[in-house]
Amino acid sequence: IKRFYDGFPINSHPMAVCSAVVGSLATFYQNELNVRDDQEVEIAIHRLIAKLPTIAAYSYKKSIGQPLPYPDNSLDYPTNFLKMMFATPCEQYEVDPVVAKALEVLLILHADHEQNCSTSSVRLVGSSMCNLFASISAAIYALWGPLHGGANQAVIEMLQKIYADGGDVQKYVKKAKDPKDSFRLMGFGHRVYKNFDPRSKIIKTMAHNVLKSSSNSEPLLEIALKLEEIALKEEYFIEKKLYPNVDFYSGLIYKAINFPVNMFPVMFAMGRLPGWIAQWKELQKDDDFRIGRPRQIYIGTKTRDYIPIENR
Numbered sequence: 001i002k003r004f005y006d007g008f009p010i011n012s013h014p015m016a017v018c019s020a021v022v023g024s025l026a027t028f029y030q031n032e033l034n035v036r037d038d039q040e041v042e043i044a045i046h047r048l049i050a051k052l053p054t055i056a057a058y059s060y061k062k063s064i065g066q067p068l069p070y071p072d073n074s075l076d077y078p079t080n081f082l083k084m085m086f087a088t089p090c091e092q093y094e095v096d097p098v099v100a101k102a103l104e105v106l107l108i109l110h111a112d113h114e115q116n117c118s119t120s121s122v123r124l125v126g127s128s129m130c131n132l133f134a135s136i137s138a139a140i141y142a143l144w145g146p147l148h149g150g151a152n153q154a155v156i157e158m159l160q161k162i163y164a165d166g167g168d169v170q171k172y173v174k175k176a177k178d179p180k181d182s183f184r185l186m187g188f189g190h191r192v193y194k195n196f197d198p199r200s201k202i203i204k205t206m207a208h209n210v211l212k213s214s215s216n217s218e219p220l221l222e223i224a225l226k227l228e229e230i231a232l233k234e235e236y237f238i239e240k241k242l243y244p245n246v247d248f249y250s251g252l253i254y255k256a257i258n259f260p261v262n263m264f265p266v267m268f269a270m271g272r273l274p275g276w277i278a279q280w281k282e283l284q285k286d287d288d289f290r291i292g293r294p295r296q297i298y299i300g301t302k303t304r305d306y307i308p309i310e311n312r
């Protein structure tokens with residue numbers, strides 16, 4: 001697998017690399033592709049959950065030109081991943097347990113979330129009886145899009161914009177409240193959770209713990225905390241039930257841990273993996289299993305004028 005990484009350009013987006021490598025597992029583990037063999041499926045599931053942190057960390061290490069580390073099986077899941085991400089061969093590296101805990105909680109909170117775009121993709125691809133590696137590879141690509149896995153990245157980009165503009169948080173709160181201005185506070189509000197997002201209640205505590213333990217005096221984090229404080233007190237946000245959502249806090253945590261922005265959706269993919277697998281497995285075991293086949297109904301014009309090709 002390590003050799004695959006040599007084939008990707010150094011500046012490849014880690015989501016492209018992760019999805020490609022996950023799909024390529026089907027070339028190595030050809031005895032785990034039969035979706036109707038419970039034992040093969042079980043092994044593929046264990047393999048995928050165990051390997052994704054290594055695949056993800058390699059995609060990052062490759063992008064910064066550092067050597068690809070080996071996992072440490074004596075460590076727990078998040079600590080092993082953080083070590084692979086941030087340790088280098090020449091220095092001792094201890095993972096901060098507060099950060100490892102926050103990451104573990106984040107991964108759990110992202111595990112499953114109904115029929116979002118990537119989960120529906122897993123089900124549709126899996127409904128052709130396609131193997132697990134290929135189905136998950138498709139889900140990673142679906143998650144890559146900025147409307148799905150990119151919301152926490154949008155939070156950081158907004159904070160960067162506010163910072164570059166002098167750090168005047170009030171100015172941006174005012175813009176967000178102005179009905180004539182299309183600007184919105186990224187990381188605030190949710191389509192389904194109108195009172196509060198139960199996930200962000202938990203993640204908020206984690207974010208504050210990480211920020212306290214972080215030696216990283218990142219100005220964007222200060223802006224984020226100011227924004228959170230002001231917005232939670234403002235009548236506009238209270239009345240419209242616009243609370244900081246899970247993406248607001250996950251973006252902050254990743255930034256405080258020093259993850260580059262292009263790794264944010266990869267973290268999301270790692271968290272969502274067990275949920276995707278559960279959905280895929282449930283689908284394969286469904287008594288009414290059928291290939292997914294959404295219908296398309298043509299509602300356009302029935303006849304069209306055209307100019308014969310010789311007259312054009």
Ligand SMILES: CC(C)(COP(=O)(O)OP(=O)(O)OC[C@H]1O[C@@H](n2cnc3c(N)ncnc32)[C@H](O)[C@@H]1OP(=O)(O)O)[C@@H](O)C(=O)NCCC(=O)NCCS
Pocket residue numbers: 151176177179183184185186187188189190191192240242245246247
């Ligand atoms: C998440 C989101 C898409 C939910 O949208 P929605 O349920 O369709 O809510 P609406 O777009 O209808 O907004 C309802 C009202 O709140 C306002 N509003 C919603 N989110 C806002 C925000 N983040 N900042 C400022 N105003 C906001 C809207 O302008 C609208 O005001 P109006 O009633 O005066 O027209 C929306 O809140 C948003 O765009 N948030 C920012 C992006 C984000 O964080 N996305 C990640 C979601 S997990």
